[in-house]
Amino acid sequence: xxxxxxxxxxxxxxxxxxxxxxxxxxxxxxxxxxxxxxxxxxxxxxxxxxxxxxxxxxxxxxxxxxxxxxxxxxxxxxxxxxxxxxxxxxxxxxxxxxxxxxxxxxxxxxxxxxxxxxxxxxxxxxxxxxxxxxxxxxxxxxxxxxxxxxxxxxxxxxxxxxxxxxxxxxxxxxxxxxxxxxxxxxxxxxxxxxxxxxxxxxxxxxxxxxxxxxxxxxxxxxxxxxxxxxxxxxxxxxxxxxxxxxxxxxxxxxxxxxxxxxxxxxxxxxxxxxxxxxxxxxxxxxxxxxxxxxxxxxxxxxxxxxxxxxxxxxxxxxxxxxxxxxxxxxxxxxxxxxxxxxxxxxxxxxxxxxxxxxxxxxxxxx
Amino acid sequence: xxxxxxxxxxxxxxxxxxxxxxxxxxxxxxxxxxxxxxxxxxxxxxxxxxxxxxxxxxxxxxxxxxxxxxxxxxxxxxxxxxxxxxxxxxxxxxxxxxxxxxxxxxxxxxxxxxxxxxxxxxxxxxxxxxxxxxxxxxxxxxxxxxxxxxxxxxxxxxxxxxxxxxxxxxxxxxxxxxxxxxxxxxxxxxxxxxxxxxxxxxxxxxxxxxxxxxxxxxxxxxxxxxxxxxxxxxxxxxxxxxxxxxxxxxxxxxxxxxxxxxxxxxxxx
Numbered sequence: 089x090x091x092x093x094x095x096x097x098x099x100x101x102x103x104x105x106x107x108x109x110x111x112x113x114x115x116x117x118x119x120x121x122x123x124x125x126x127x128x129x130x131x132x133x134x135x136x137x138x139x140x141x142x143x144x145x146x147x148x149x150x151x152x153x154x155x156x157x158x159x160x161x162x163x164x165x166x167x168x169x170x171x172x173x174x175x176x177x178x179x180x181x182x183x184x185x186x187x188x189x190x191x192x193x194x195x196x197x198x199x200x201x202x203x204x205x206x207x208x209x210x211x212x213x214x215x216x217x218x219x220x221x222x223x224x225x226x227x228x229x230x231x232x233x234x235x236x237x238x239x240x241x242x243x244x245x246x247x248x249x250x251x252x253x254x255x256x257x258x259x260x261x262x263x264x265x266x267x268x269x270x271x272x273x274x275x276x277x278x279x280x281x282x283x284x285x286x287x288x289x290x291x292x293x294x295x296x297x298x299x300x301x302x303x304x305x306x307x308x309x310x311x312x313x314x315x316x317x318x319x320x321x322x323x324x325x326x327x328x329x330x331x332x333x334x335x336x337x338x339x340x341x342x343x344x345x346x347x348x349x350x351x352x353x354x355x356x357x358x359x360x361x362x363x364x365x366x367x368x369x370x371x372x373x374x375x376x377x378x379x380x381x382x383x384x385x386x387x388x389x390x391x392x393x394x395x396x397x398x399x400x401x402x403x404x405x406x407x408x409x410x411x412x413x414x415x416x417x418x419x420x421x422x423x424x425x426x427x428x429x430x431x432x433x434x435x436x437x438x439x440x441x442x443x444x445x446x447x448x449x450x451x452x453x454x
Numbered sequence: 455x456x457x458x459x460x461x462x463x464x465x466x467x468x469x470x471x472x473x474x475x476x477x478x479x480x481x482x483x484x485x486x487x488x489x490x491x492x493x494x495x496x497x498x499x500x501x502x503x504x505x506x507x508x509x510x511x512x513x514x515x516x517x518x519x520x521x522x523x524x525x526x527x528x529x530x531x532x533x534x535x536x537x538x539x540x541x542x543x544x545x546x547x548x549x550x551x552x553x554x555x556x557x558x559x560x561x562x563x564x565x566x567x568x569x570x571x572x573x574x575x576x577x578x579x580x581x582x583x584x585x586x587x588x589x590x591x592x593x594x595x596x597x598x599x600x601x602x603x604x605x606x607x608x609x610x611x612x613x614x615x616x617x618x619x620x621x622x623x624x625x626x627x628x629x630x631x632x633x634x635x636x637x638x639x640x641x642x643x644x645x646x647x648x649x650x651x652x653x654x655x656x657x658x659x660x661x662x663x664x665x666x667x668x669x670x671x672x673x674x675x676x677x678x679x680x681x682x683x684x685x686x687x688x689x690x691x692x693x694x695x696x697x698x699x700x701x702x703x704x705x706x707x708x709x710x711x712x713x714x715x716x717x718x719x720x721x722x723x
Contacts, residue, residue, distance in 0.1 A: 091578050098575030102564060109563035290559035295615075298525060298553035299576040300545045 095301040099309035106283075107313055113279055117317060121271035121325055128263050129333035138166040139223045140184040142175035151195030151206070151234075158230050159188075164258065165223070179211055185219040187211040188227070212394075218259045221392040225262075225421060261336055264329045265416035266389035271321050272348055273383065273409055275314060276355020277362060277376050283310065284363035285372045293453060303453060311356050318352035319345065339419035343426050347419060350436050351412035357443030358408075364451035383409035411435040474498040475623055475654050476522065481531035483517050491517040493678035494531065499623075504645065504655040506669035508662070513675040515658040516556055516627055522656075523553050523625055536622050549577065552616025552624035556631075558608075560600045566611060567596045570618060577619040590614045590644060606637025606721065610644060623654035630664060635713055640721050642668055663710075 107113055143159070145152050160167050170178075175187045189209040196206070208231065212220025287293045296303050322345050329335030337344060358379055366372035386393070386400070387409035393401050404410055415432035418424040426433065476499040483492040492514040499505040507515045520526035522533045524544035533540040540547050560569050570583035587593045590610040592603075600608060609629050616624045626645070630638045638661075645668055649655055659665055665672050666686045674682040674689075682689060 094575050094578060098572050102561060102568065102572050105568065106561055106563045287561070291555060291557050292559045292561055294525070294555055295558055295560060296576065298523065298548065298555060299573065300548040300578075301576040 091301065092305060095305050096309055096312075099301075099306050100312045103306075103309045103313040104316060107279070107317065113283075117271065117275050117279060117321065118324065120274075121267055121321065122328060124267050124270075125260075125264055125325060125329060125333065128267070129260050129329070139164055139186065139219055139226075140166045140168075141186045141188060141223060142168050142170050142178055142184050143188045143190065144172040144175050145169060145190045146172070146192045147190050147194035147196070149195030152190045155190065155208070155230070155234065158234070159227070162226060162230070164226060176211070179213060182213055185213050186223040186227075217391040217395060218262050221394065222259055222262050224394075229422075258334060260329060260333045261421050262392070262417070263390070264325060264333075264335050265420050266413050268322065268325050268348065269351060269387075269409055269413035269416055270384060270389045271325070272318060272351040272412065273355045273358075273380060275317060275321065276352050276357075277359045277380055279317075280310060280314060280356055280359030281362035281366065281372045281376050282369065284360070285366050285369050288363070288453070289368050297453065307360070311353075314356055315349055315352055318349055322348045335420075337420050338423035340425065344416065344419045346426065347412065347415045347429075347433070347436075350433070350440070351408075351416075354408050354412070354436055354440045354443060357440060357447045360447040361443060361450055364447060383407050386410075387413055389413055406435065408436065408439040411439070473501050475501040475536060476656070477532075477534040478518075478522060479532045479534075481518060481521055481533060482529045483514070483521060483526070484529045491678055492521070492529075495675070495678075495680050496531075497673050497680060497683055499654060499656060500670075501622075502649065502652055502654055503670040504649050504657060504668050506665040506672035507656070507658045507675060508660075508665055508672055509658075509675035511660075514678040515675055518675070519625055519627055519656070519658060523551065524548055525553070525555075549619065550622050552613075552619065552621040554609075554612045554616050554624065554626045554629060556627040558612040558615075560611075560615075562601070563599065565597045565599055566592065566614075569600070569611075570615065573615050573618045579619050581618045581620070586614045586617055587611075589617065589647075591640075604637070604722075606633050606640060609633065609637075609641060613641075613644060613648075617648070621653060623656060624648065626655065626657040628658050628660065630659065630661060634722065635710060636717070636719060636721050638664070639714075639719060 141159070143156055145156055156167075156169065159165055172189060175184070175189075178184045179187045187210065189211075191207060191209065194206040194208070208227070210224060210227065212224065284293075293303060293306070296306055326335065326337060326341075326344070330337060359376075362372060362375045362379070366375050383389075386396075386404045387407045388404070389409065393404055393410075396404065411432045415429045415436070418429050418432070478498065479496050481492055481495045482490070484490050495514070495518055497505075507518065509515050517526065521528045522535065522540060524540050524547050528541050535547050536550050538546050538550070561572075564572070566587060567583045570581075570586055574581055574583070584593060584596065587596055590613055592607060592611055592614065595603060595607065595611075600611065603611060613624070613626070613629070616626075629645075630641050633641065642664065645655055645657070655668075657668065669686060671683065671685050672689070673680045684692070
């Protein structure tokens with residue numbers, strides 16, 4: 089036991105030192121995500137940062153008017169009430185971010201005197217999907233506020249303020265959790281795969297095997313180092329986001345951190361699998377890219393997956409990076425608790441178990 | 455204190471010199487593809503001697519060494535080191551020996567002191583890293599990284615890492631391959647210095663001159679078998695008895711003597 093703890097501690101200290109003295113690794117895991125967020129943050133802040141919405145209110149019910157009024161009071165929105173054809177035209181020309189259509193039956197009362205289920209239709213600008221996504225998100229909060237109100241009290245005015253007080257979510261709120269999820273993936277897969285393959289090919293790993301310490305201690309030490317770096321990444325990105333870029337973390341910080349670290353663990357398993365498969369550094373990069381590239385573009389990190397064809401959306405629903413990004417976003421944007429994102433957490437745990445089994449099977453010491 | 459301990463080990467050494475530290479019996483290695491790398495090797499190494507394993511490339515030297523060290527599974531046969539069966543208690547054997555691998559490499563971005571401290575912890579030892587570096591003449595490079603060392607310095611550092619656990623035996627696999635004559639001589643001095651302290655040394659090499667100078671006894675391997683085992687002098691005598699005549703006249707000096715005479719013995723690290 090003493091041997092395990094002593095060697096584990098010593099190997100962790102050594103791995104951490106090795107990591108922070110490797111300028112390329114620090115650049116890729118710390119600087120690149122920061123630069124990404126900085127650039128996107130600045131881009132989204134420049135110019136008129138308000139989201140433009142055109143509303144067509146075809147219903148003349150108090151509820152529909154309530155919705156329009158509630159939306160008009162949201163700072164982040166610039167709203168015009170226009171005819172549907174004009175709004176569609178504006179959207180097609182890329183002049184607005186979101187078009188909302190309130191259908192004639194919206195807010196009508198049924199025969200029993202209770203409000204009937206009503207739909208709001210939204211169309212967003214595919215050229216600016218983040219804006220559309222953000223607008224949809226805020227809209228969702230307003231609607232859920234109204235719904236909550238309807239079930240409690242018939243007075244719509246009372247719940248209107250609930251909707252209005254929702255947070256001014258911006259593009260950065262969509263992007264930051266996505267970029268954090270991406271950094272976690274790169275940290276887990278690339279940094280572990282490259283470090284291990286190089287130690288394997290140079291024989292440094294074999295030198296550890298020549299001591300009475302089992303080399304699995306070294307694997308654990310490497311994982312601990314990556315978790316430490318993961319914590320630093322979360323602190324750095326959310327800190328920078330909150331202080332400089334108007335990022336909102338509505339949920340609990342520790343739940344946010346928990347999901348991020350769970351993500352690190354899953355992608356570490358991917359990383360060890362790559363390290364096991366790859367014979368040398370040259371083959372490690374293509375194998376790692378085989379995992380990361382599809383996820384980078386299809387997991388909704390930089391833009392929402394709403395525009396995907398149905399089949400693609402269904403497939404990408406099950407990507408590990410989708411789970412991590414969606415869970416982080418739910419906590420940050422909606423203030424969700426772990427109990428509310430159980431499907432995502434379950435997805436992550438299943439991926440984690442599957443990949444660790446694969447990693448153990450393909451891993452070779454030499 | 456340290457000096458007293460050294461005297462003690464030397465006394466112990468005298469009384470146990472004849473005892474066998476390592477007994478290898480009919481050791482075999484067959485790889486998955488059916489290739490027989492080692493075909494039944496038996497020998498014993500006495501406490502305190504320098505034992506050489508010679509042979510051309512692919513003779514099975516490294517495989518034999520790695521099976522004894524517990525680095526490679528044994529197909530059949532036994533290796534008993536210091537009374538411990540290598541197959542039964544690999545970790546107990548690794549605690550008692552020092553291993554220098556043929557292509558030793560170390561973690562990047564750590565300096566020599568940090569690496570020795572790490573090895574200390576891996577052996578649960580507390581040897582002073584600076585003393586170890588002094589022993590191999592690298593105290594000035596304490597803060598340097600392995601990649602900044604010359605070939606000879608790398609090998610000396612590699613030997614320093616085998617000494618952290620005060621081993622009963624160290625295994626050196628071709629430690630002088632690729633070194634210049636000065637660095638090679640310097641490493642011979644180091645090996646002799648280690649032997650003087652009572653540590654058994656098991657070494658493989660391609661250089662016959664090196665084996666002749668360093669080794670008390672040598673085993674010559676070819677195609678997975680030991681084909682001769684004796685002291686270097688006895689092996690030479692036996693060859694001469696078989697009627698061997700050197701093809702060329704033996705010059706009283708060699709070209710290497712000329713080289714060392716002209717360039718000096720000083721290390722060029």
